[in-house]
Amino acid sequence: MKQDLQHGVIEMAHGSGGRAMAELIDQLFLKHFDNQWLRQKQDHAVFQVPAGRLAMSTDSHVVSPLFFPGGDIGALSVHGTINDVAMSGARPLYLSAGFVIEEGFPLADLERVVRSMARASREAGVPVVTGDTKVVEKGNADGLYINTTGIGMVPDGIDMEPRNIQPGDRILINGSIGDHGIAILSQRENLTFDTDLQSDSQPLHTLVSAMLKSVPGIRCMRDPTRGGVAATLNELAQQTGLGMVLEESSLVISPAVQAVSELLGLDPLYIANEGKLLAFCPSGEVDKLLAAMRSHPMGQNASIIGEVQAENAGMVSLNTCFGGQRLVDWRYSDPLPRIC
Amino acid sequence: MKYVNEFRNGDAARVLAEKIAREVHPERQYRLMEFCGGHTHTIFRYGIPDLLPANVQMMHGPGCPVCVLPMKRIDAAIELAMKHNVILCSYGDMLRVPGSHRMSLQKAKGQGADIRMLYSPADALEIARQCPDREVVFFAIGFETTTPPTAVILQQADQMGLKNFSVFCNHVMTPPAIRGILEPARQSGQTILEGLVGPGHVSLIIGANPYQDLVKDYQLPIVISGFEPLDLLHSILMLIQQVNAGSRMVENQYTRAVTDSGNQKAQAMIEECFEVRESFEWRGLGELPNSALRIREAFAHLDAERRYSLTESIGQDNKACECPAVLRGAKKPTDCKLFGTSCTPENPIGSCMVSSEGACAAYYTYRSRAIPAKSFSVNSLSKEV
CATH class of the missing domain: 3.30.1330.10 (PurM-like, N-terminal domain)
Incomplete structure (x- = not known):
């Protein structure tokens, strides 16, 4: 039938x-x-x-x-x-x-x-x-x-575990943050608003392969989904016992994500992504890796957003655009439930 | 983002920070209080203390609506939701504020109470319209900024003839709270502050004029400030210049929004719907005369306090909680024994740890470097749940 x-x-x-x-x-x-x-x-x-x-x-x-x-x-x-x-x-x-x-x-x-x-x-x-x-x-x-x-x-010879991360390593991301979470939020029934923002949901394996081809010694990669970049980095900081410092001015945030975050008091660092990866790279190879990422369609807006350090063990902090510093706290839960 | 990033420009911040550094007298103490929790949040979010000389100290005031609400009012809201079986509509921050016995609206919701989180009070009217068989109560809180929207829904509910809607009014006023902080010090002949950063959004409604009497009575410079980090740095510089010049006046840094007389239409709406209570209890500041609003007789049929008989709880704060002293600017959040140990944003004991505008939450979220990394771990937190 x-x-x-x-x-x-x-x-x-x-x-x-x-x-x-x-x-x-x-x-x-x-x-x-x-x-x-x-x-x-x-x-x-x-x-x-x-x-x-x-x-x-x-x-x-x-x-x-x-x-x-x-x-x-x-x-x-x-x-x-x-x-x-x-x-x-x-x-x-x-x-x-x-x-x-x-x-x-x-x-x-x-x-x-x-x-x-x-x-x-x-x-x-x-x-x-x-x-x-x-x-x-x-x-x-x-x-x-x-x-x-x-x-x-x-592939043989590839080993990407948090234990490989070393002080001095650079932290890279392949583009803007918070797009997925805000795109979902824009459709929630008690909070609909018009935006041309789209989720960044995409498969990253071809980008990963291009990155590893260029720099096989990448220490570790993670996709910052629930809890955003902040949760992922805090988790790694805790696991490795190292500190991580981000540069606010290097973060790519779309105007729509920034506008919605401003209105609702959200911080894009904590908003989910579904097509982004964080990579930890030895500082000597960072330019090579950045170039490889930028030449891939899913990494055109890649940037170096921070650095691993031995100080402030277990913590993530942010150098603000304004010239100050603040903690990027590990929050208890994602601000937006059922995001993926 | 246009018209936002300009107010967060790092180069401009450096220039202002250098100007502040040149302006301060090294032998002098500058204790400046930002009244408003929104300012507290900005100060920590952008790391402004890192840009100030050591002898310029920011004290955090009580301008956080959920922080100053006494426990017994939260108990009453919980009672409304649980005992009177109403749909209780509230702003999100209120849900986690602990009432007596560490009960909260959030926990009440978990036990089956119908509590809805709103972004706009207008949504409460919509819920009342959609659920004619249920009683709907809007838990109204906040300073002069959130009072006009409550006035609007009172007027609309009245015009619509809504029978199943009422407002639990907890609106408070800024100038009496500033007096509440400064008056005890004046009476004991102490100086606790050199200057005050006046709230921005509140002043948008009430204007700059209501601060004139405060300046006169307490001989203290006040600068009304915008909410962007450059606004605050600029306001701090203006206060330091006043302190150095021995001047005592109201200055308006937030000229792009605030006028001397404020939003008179909004003031008229507040006047039409509300009257001043003789006295109201504030968490941290105690009973303050003429410091809060109640719904006027003309709208009595929409007043939840008149509609329901609510028991007045004793509402005793945890004895070790330093929120009262933090709200008066007398202590820093880190002076509290509970801070970051048993009191965290996930499991708040004091109200200042709940809202992002609360001084303790801002400290914890953006500043608490002294806390050992371990206490951030999910495991150590989940033990308390």
């Missing part, structure tokens, strides 16, 4: 393991994700991996709203996991996708999400090779949650 993808809604049957589920998989998931592994219709995917070290990461996506300027939960769930794998220096190979769907969720919206997810996976060259669908009763979930897991291969 044909599922009504235009007007139909998710029913409990779609997660029951019966014919309804098989039809949904065939007519929606397989149609968009189509590849040799999914066509086997197994509960698993079997594939060859190159010899060496593998990196693996998992991420559950609960973003609200599901559709936002510059992306949606589908593309985000692909980019998020690709980026988590890529931060190890790995080349992402395969993804899995698990869907938790609320009863009554429109099939048209589900198809829109899956289509976007499939496009993101295709563009990144990382196929979704296995998946799972669960349906929960109405009221037991907020529309749709997606979990993705990814694995990738770490």
Whole structure:
């Protein structure tokens, strides 16, 4: 039977393991994700991996709203996991996708999400090779949650762990901060405002690969998602027992992000990104790395934003544009919940 | 960003900082209080203390609306939400302020009370319109800046004939609070301050004129300041120049917004909707005469204090909490034993640790270098939860 993808809604049957589920998989998931592994219709995917070290990461996506300027939960769930794998220096190979769907969720919206997810996976060259669908009763979930897991291969000689970070290392970022969080905020129901700002959601693995080709000795990389640049750097400062100093004047902040932050009393340093990475680089190689980043489409606005130091162990501070200094505190929680 | 970055220019800041350094007399102490919490926030956010000579000391005043509200008023708001089963609408900062027994609106919400966080009081009217079967109360707080919006919704609710809406009024006034800080010192013959940075947004409403009497009575220069870091540095320079010249006057640095007589339309609206209470308790400053507003008889039907019988709690602050002294400028946040240990922005004990305009929160967030790195860790914080 044909599922009504235009007007139909998710029913409990779609997660029951019966014919309804098989039809949904065939007519929606397989149609968009189509590849040799999914066509086997197994509960698993079997594939060859190159010899060496593998990196693996998992991420559950609960973003609200599901559709936002510059992306949606589908593309985000692909980019998020690709980026988590890529931060190890790995080349992402395969993804899995698990869907938790609320009863009554429109099939048209589900198809829109899956289509976007499939496009993101295709563009990144990382196929979704296995998946799972669960349906929960109405009221037991907020529309749709997606979990993705990814694995990738770490090239020989690449080692990107916080323990490698040394005093004197420079801290780089591949562009503006806070775009994703503010784009989501602009769509929240109690706070809608018009902006042409888009989420920066994008897969960073090709940028990572270009950076490592230029400077294999990059010490460590992280994507500053929830809690923004401030949370990521504080976490690393704590783990390494080193201090980190940022230069406010080097931070790239779009006028829209700055304007909204001014109005609502938010600090872009704490706002989530979904297409940004922080890289720690030996000072002698920083110019080379910066040039490599800037020559990649996802790093055109890259800049050196700070430095690692032995002093002020475990803390992040900021030299303000104004000539003063302040602490960049590690906050207890992200100022904006359900951002990814 | 145009018209913002110009007021944060580092080169201009250096020039002003050099001017301040040349102006100060090394043997003299300059204790300057910024009344307003917004100024406190700017001072720390931009690292202004790093640009000032050691003998220019910024003291932080009580101009933070959530900080000065006494515990018993928060207890009353919690009672409204829990006992009277209303939809309580509040500004976000209020939610985490601890009432008695470390209860807060946030915790009440966790226990099932219907508490909504608003950015604009107009949203409270909308909620009342959409939920005709529920009683909706707006928890109105703040100085003269937030009073006119409350007046607007009182007038609108009256015109709309809304039966299920009322306002729990806690609006307070700036000049009596400044007196509350300076009067005890004058009576004991002490000088606690050399100058005062006057609030910007409050003055936009009330104008520069109400400060004239304060200058006369307390022989203290006052400079009304804008909120950008260059505004503050400029105002500090103006105060230092007055102190050195022995001058005592009201000066207006924030001329792009503040006039002598203020926003008279807003003043008229305040006058129409509110009257002065004989006395009101302030956290840290105690009972201050003629320092707060209540809803006028004409709008009595929209007054939550008249509509609901609220019990008056004792509302005792934690004895070790130094918020009262911090709010008077008598102590620094770091003088408090609880600061950064059991009192943090996540688990505030005192109100000054709650709002970003509170002196303790500003210190903790931007300045607390003396705190060992460990106490920032999520683990050590989660133990207290």
